Amino acid sequence: xxxxxxxxxxxxxxxxxxxxxxxxxxxxxxxxxxxxxxxxxxxxxxxxxxxxxxxxxxxxxxxxxxxxxxxxxxxxxxxxxxxxxxxxxxxxxxxxxxxxxxxxxxxxxxxxxxxxxxxxxxxxxxxxxxxxxxxxxxxxxxxxxxxxxxxxxxxxxxxxxxxxxxxxxxxxxxxxxxxxxxxxxxxxxxxxxxxxxxxxxxxxxxxxxxxxxxxxxxxxxx
Amino acid sequence: xxxxxxxxxxxxxxxxxxxxxxxxxxxxxxxxxxxxxxxxxxxxxxxxxxxxxxxxxxxxxxxxxxxxxxxxxxxxxxxxxxxxxxxxxxxxxxxxxxxxxxxxxxxxxxxxxxxxxxxxxxxxxxxxxxxxxxxxxxxxxxxxxxxxxxxxxxxxxxxxxxxxxxxxxxxxxxxxxxxxxxxxxxxxxxxxxxxxxxxxxxxxxxxxxxxxxxxxxxxxxxxxxxxxx
Numbered sequence: 001x002x003x004x005x006x007x008x009x010x011x012x013x014x015x016x017x018x019x020x021x022x023x024x025x026x027x028x029x030x031x032x033x034x035x036x037x038x039x040x041x042x043x044x045x046x047x048x049x050x051x052x053x054x055x056x057x058x059x060x061x062x063x064x065x066x067x068x069x070x071x072x073x074x075x076x077x078x079x080x081x082x083x084x085x086x087x088x089x090x091x092x093x094x095x096x097x098x099x100x101x102x103x104x105x106x107x108x109x110x111x112x113x114x115x116x117x118x119x120x121x122x123x124x125x126x127x128x129x130x131x132x133x134x135x136x137x138x139x140x141x142x143x144x145x146x147x148x149x150x151x152x153x154x155x156x157x158x159x160x161x162x163x164x165x166x167x168x169x170x171x172x173x174x175x176x177x178x179x180x181x182x183x184x185x186x187x188x189x190x191x192x193x194x195x196x197x198x199x200x201x202x203x204x205x206x207x208x209x210x211x212x213x214x215x216x217x218x219x220x221x222x
Numbered sequence: 223x224x225x226x227x228x229x230x231x232x233x234x235x236x237x238x239x240x241x242x243x244x245x246x247x248x249x250x251x252x253x254x255x256x257x258x259x260x261x262x263x264x265x266x267x268x269x270x271x272x273x274x275x276x277x278x279x280x281x282x283x284x285x286x287x288x289x290x291x292x293x294x295x296x297x298x299x300x301x302x303x304x305x306x307x308x309x310x311x312x313x314x315x316x317x318x319x320x321x322x323x324x325x326x327x328x329x330x331x332x333x334x335x336x337x338x339x340x341x342x343x344x345x346x347x348x349x350x351x352x353x354x355x356x357x358x359x360x361x362x363x364x365x366x367x368x369x370x371x372x373x374x375x376x377x378x379x380x381x382x383x384x385x386x387x388x389x390x391x392x393x394x395x396x397x398x399x400x401x402x403x404x405x406x407x408x409x410x411x412x413x414x415x416x417x418x419x420x421x422x423x424x425x426x427x428x429x430x431x432x433x434x435x436x437x438x439x440x441x442x443x444x445x446x447x448x449x450x451x
Contacts, residue, residue: 148375152368158358165354166372169347170379173386180390196389204382211378218292218367 003088007096014073015104021069025062025108032058033116051122052183056138056175058116063105063142064164067150070101080154084220094147094216098209102136102143109135122186130198131185137201138178144208145170151219177201223440226433232426239422246419254412263327268413270320272420273313277342279424280310285377288370300366301435304356305428307373311349313424317342337388344383348376362442 015021036054040047047054074080083093117124149166153159177200184194191198226232250268283306291299321339322332333339352372359365 145375148371152355152359152371155364156355156359156368158354162351162354162358166348166351169344169351170375172344173379173382176386176390200382200386200389207378207382208375211375215292215371215374219371221364221367 001092003086003092004096007083007093008100011070011097011100012103015100021066021101021104022107022111024069025066025105026111028065029058029062029108029112030115032061033112033119037119047120048122051116051120052179052186054120055113055116055182056179059105059109059138060142060168060171060175062108063146064167066104066108067101067146067163068160070097070104071150071154074154090217090220091213093220094151094212095209098143098147098212099140101147102139105139105142106136109139124186126188128185128188128191130191131182134178134181134185134198134201137198137205138174141174141178141201141205141208142171144205144212145174148208148212148215148219151216174201174204177204223433223437226430232429235422235426239419239426242419242422246416249412249415254409255406263324266320266324268416269420270317270324271413272417273316273320274338274342275417276420276424277310277313277317279421280306280313280428281345281377282306283428284310284373288373288377291366291370292374297363297366297439298436300370301432301439302428303370303373304366304435305431307349307352307369308431309424309427311346311353312427314342314346314349318346335387335391337384337391340387341380341384345376345380348372348379352376 033054036058037047040050040054071080074083084090114124116122146163146167149163149170150159152166153163156162177197181194181197181201184197227236246268250265254265254268256262256264284303285306287299287303287306290296291303318339321342325334326332352369355368355372356365359368
């Protein structure tokens with residue numbers, strides 16, 4: 001497990017020194033939300049209805065950028081080859097990278113969510129505190145699937161185009177569960193009304209974290 | 223290696239499959255009774271359901287072969303996995319085509335976000351990604367490994383997709399799932415015959431595709447020598 005902490009620490013330290021991924025994700029998601037606001041006429045009441053969906057679509061897109069950035073770094077000076085040739089369990093490498101990316105996503109959301117609530121006019125202050133586990137679980141889910149898929153893309157000649165094409169269909173059930181529970185939590189509904197979505201989100205995250213841990217060995221080989 | 227259809231056993235199997243398929247066609251149009259309210263439209267079920275069954279079987283082959291390939295690393299499993307994926311996706315496409323043909327007169331619209339239809343569409347998209355990984359994944363052996371991983375991710379996703387879309391739109395639940403079992407014995411027998419006929423087609427197609435994969439691999443090995451090709 002020490003390899004896990006090493007990789008996690010390395011990812012976070014890198015991000016702290018460059019601040020690339022989070023900056024790109026925040027700026028990009030702001031730009032997308034602005035486009036959505038203009039495309040759907042932000043003044044109308046109907047945008048409130050779509051807000052959770054728009055929100056997560058935006059985070060999906062910015063996650064793709066963040067993943068590309070995070071794995072793009074590994075290409076430089078063959079960093080990735082050194083990483084996977086170290087004598088540690090590749091499952092630990094996967095978990096370290098995935099959870100580090102989930103944290104970066106969460107950080108992006110901490111910065112951008114208050115702005116979105118301002119622009120799209122949805123209440124953040126009155127939302128149920130359940131919103132925090134929902135977002136964290138969703139970030140873990142995106143990061144788990146994203147890390148496997150980005151790992152595939154890393155060594156492929158057209159990897160950067162493969163990433164969204166592979167990622168989005170795999171994430172559909174998770175998108176449904178997340179938008180449903182987000183909109184319920186924003187309206188401060190009791191958790192019992194959307195516990196089925198929370199369970200799905202939890203199952204999804206656990207399944208793909210486990211699958212990624214076992215499978216990462218096969219995609220990191222030369 | 224020899225051509226698939228120059229092997230005697232395969233010729234006989236193909237002949238049997240064609241004969242059974244023709245009988246099946248004849249039975250569907252001439253023997254199967256009309257169902258009230260649906261008339262001719264109902265007959266598509268003798269195709270649609272076996273197509274879904276075939277896609278399910280073919281993807282199971284892909285899943286099992288993908289696991290075996292990752293565990294053992296033997297190339298022959300990769301060819302089974304590819305054969306299952308290609309044939310399964312073909313059948314998934316046919317499901318997506320025959321579903322709306324039936325839905326247009328019965329539901330009054332061609333597409334609804336019915337859970338199984340939606341799941342099939344998403345699975346179809348995931349396997350489009352699978353073929354892209356095969357194409358763009360780099361050297362043959364690595365692309366095969368990546369493809370096996372994508373297949374496993376996709377198939378692990380299926381139950382989650384299915385439950386998600388089921389709960390997502392509970393009002394869209396008009397998929398006629400149990401109707402087949404409530405029909406007369408004759409319809410059930412004809413349906414089972416059709417199922418058997420389509421399964422024969424599936425077996426032949428997967429074995430054919432697998433054989434073609436072996437030929438491709440042999441060709442690659444001849445061209446690039448031993449190893450990854």
